[in-house]
Amino acid sequence: MQTLQSLQYEELHSHYNRYLSPFLPYNLKDRYTDRIILPEAIGNGSISRTRLRPGMEVIMADFQITDDHIMHLHGNLPMVDLTFWIQGNIEISHSGIQEQISAGLGHLTFGQEEQIELKYTAHEAFAICEVRLATALFDAFMDELGLARYTYSAILDGRLNCMFSQSILPKVQTILQDMRSHPFAGPLRKMFLEGKTLELLALCFQHTLLEDEAPSQRRTGRLRKDDIERVREAGRILQQRMEQPPSLLELSRLAGISDSKLKFGFRELYGTTVFGYLKEKRLDKAKELLETERINVCDAALMVGYSNPSHFAAIFKERFGSNPREWIIESRRL
Structure with missing residues (x-):
């Protein structure tokens, strides 16, 4: 039964x-x-x-x-x-x-x-x-x-x-x-x-x-609604300018929020630092470029703001478990 x-x-x-x-x-x-x-x-x-x-x-x-x-x-x-x-x-x-x-x-x-x-x-x-x-x-x-x-x-x-x-x-x-x-x-x-x-x-x-x-309480309740939107705007700015990102002070000025609130807001909303967030978005974009645009590793690194291909390859492997060249080979087999 x-x-x-x-x-x-x-x-x-x-x-x-x-x-x-x-x-x-x-x-x-x-x-x-x-x-x-x-x-x-x-x-x-x-x-x-x-x-x-x-x-x-x-x-x-x-x-x-x-x-x-x-x-x-x-x-x-x-x-x-x-x-x-x-x-x-x-x-x-x-x-x-x-x-x-x-x-x-x-x-x-x-x-x-x-x-x-x-x-x-x-x-x-x-x-x-x-x-x-x-x-x-x-x-x-x-x-x-x-x-x-x-x-x-x-x-x-x-x-x-x-x-x-x-x-x-x-x-x-x-x-x-x-x-x-x-x-x-x-x-x-x-x-x-x-x-x-x-x-x-x-x-x-x-x-x-x-x-x-x-x-019913939310972690983001510690930030005001307008502060949350400014932090999100800062995130959008970083994604748009990842090749040449602004400094922390310039970013806070562009988003209209103090640098201390900006750092706190990124921890609250995204669980990481401002430039930890930038790193994640750069690597995500690089992976997308390697998979869909079929460009080489050096060009992908430059397009997301990394001038040193060796450094880029090391942090790419740390994030995704394989280096960029291995990733290209695997993605083109699928």
Whole structure:
């Protein structure tokens, strides 16, 4: 006889299939993973869903579509959803509100979907990682951690939905990169992804739920709203001028914020220093150039602000686990 908990787990795992119906049938379906290769008439790329354990699954999507596409989500299945928007900009409509979601954001959501529209733009590359937890499993995790006060229902506190938003931290970026490029298949793939998913959950729960006494409080509450926007503007300036970045004092002047608040704000929003953030963005851009523009290592280094190719190669390997030339060879095999 099935328990209420096991029925809830089965419902979670069957829930996602309805939204994949335009792309079915599955091209790969094994004991753990369902994988869809998009038909040429729709676009290119793939969507995979791996059942990691009862009540926990991870969806990895890397794709482009030929025409603009709207995905309608509607349902009343309660769940905990952790989504990372790695690449591509998506317009979301919910409860009469339109919101533009940019790459580099993560959302931890408690509640049910209700009526949501996701608008994908034709020919834009999208990369998304989504972790879904059944509410019973989330409560079991909190109980194991001695944090039973942070139950699913306590976090919602009578609301239909509750969402925590944050920029993707460098540590999280590294985990996501590992999840998107690894050598494992079958049961080892499931084991690897489960370990990485638990790392994501631990970092996310620590940063959103557990840093303050009450689950409704946010770390960014220590900064005023206008200060947060100025810190984000500083981040945009660094990305636009990574080849010749401004000094810390010039950056603070351009963003309209004191240098002490700027340093504090980067720690709060991005979990790193100002120039730690610049380093991460430079390396991400360099990797993108090597993969998509097919330029040589020296040119990629110069384009993101590194005049010493040897230094660039060393920090690239430290970040991604292989040097730039090895990365080029591997990316062109895919």
